[in-house]
Amino acid sequence: MTTAITNNTAAASAGNTATRDVNANDAAASQDRFLKLLVAQLNNQDPMNPLDNAQMTSQIAQINTVTGIQQLNDTVKGLASQFASQQLMQATGMVGRQVLVEGDSLVLDTEADKAYGALDLAGPASSVKVQVLDANGKELGVVDLGSLKEGRYNFAWDASKYEGEGGLRFKVMATNGNTAVDSTPLSIDQISAVSLSNGALQLELARGGTTTQSGLKAIL
Numbered sequence: 001m002t003t004a005i006t007n008n009t010a011a012a013s014a015g016n017t018a019t020r021d022v023n024a025n026d027a028a029a030s031q032d033r034f035l036k037l038l039v040a041q042l043n044n045q046d047p048m049n050p051l052d053n054a055q056m057t058s059q060i061a062q063i064n065t066v067t068g069i070q071q072l073n074d075t076v077k078g079l080a081s082q083f084a085s086q087q088l089m090q091a092t093g094m095v096g097r098q099v100l101v102e103g104d105s106l107v108l109d110t111e112a113d114k115a116y117g118a119l120d121l122a123g124p125a126s127s128v129k130v131q132v133l134d135a136n137g138k139e140l141g142v143v144d145l146g147s148l149k150e151g152r153y154n155f156a157w158d159a160s161k162y163e164g165e166g167g168l169r170f171k172v173m174a175t176n177g178n179t180a181v182d183s184t185p186l187s188i189d190q191i192s193a194v195s196l197s198n199g200a201l202q203l204e205l206a207r208g209g210t211t212t213q214s215g216l217k218a219i220l
Contacts, residue, residue: 091194091201091213098220101211103187106132106157106168113160116167120217122182123150125174133158135167148174152186152218157187186217 106115121128130143143157162168174181190206202210 028054030074091163091203094188094191094203094219095194096192098188098190099191100186100218100219100220101205101215102184104169104185105187105188106166106170106209107164108159108162110159113158115157115159116154116164116188117157117170118152118154118186118188119172120152120184120186121148121150121174122184123176124148125176125181127176128153128172128174128183129180130155130157131171131173133169133171134164135169137169139167188220 008196026086100118104117106117108115115132119128119130124147126147128145128148130145131139132141132143134140140162141157145153146153157168157170159168170185172183172185174183187207191203192206193204195202195204201213203212203216204210
């Protein structure tokens with residue numbers, strides 16, 4: 001894992017160096033063309049109508065502005081690349097950690113004969129029930145959580161009679177009287193790897209798919 005990150009970082013550094021060299025060459029070429037054009041104008045100017053000093057000063061200012069912007073862009077790109085690489089190195093410490101992410105999958109613990117999940121409740125509810133489903137959407141059971149306040153809750157379903165190997169999902173049914181209460185299903189997963197995609201940190205999940213740091217609801 002460390003080797004891959006080191007190689008990626010070295011490759012990114014080499015790519016940034018090449019980009020800076022190209023941009024620097026472009027800036028130098030622009031300055032060279034401008035100076036040659038300016039000298040040609042001075043050599044061929046009409047003695048009766050010489051090149052205006054204000055115009056020449058304006059042209060010089062323009063070329064300096066363009067060069068300065070190119071250099072600033074190079075600096076910003078370099079800093080962004082360094083920041084992304086540092087993020088990647090720091091994120092390696094999250095590999096193997098269990099996390100909560102948005103999703104409706106249950107984690108089956110065959111030793112404890114339990115299936116675990118979690119949910120976020122957007123408001124108080126007089127009745128919260130969790131419907132447990134198999135991979136085909138067939139109801140296997142219901143977990144009655146009763147009355148709950150707004151917040152995050154974990155739950156467990158008795159899977160002692162379940163003979164499958166996984167694929168369990170759940171659906172939250174929350175109401176406050178006759179009014180439905182918004183809820184978000186949360187799944188327990190594990191970070192299996194970290195990577196960079198277009199400069200953004202991606203967290204690969206053991207149960208499939210990816211998420212970002214902002215997509216993590218909790219680190220367990």
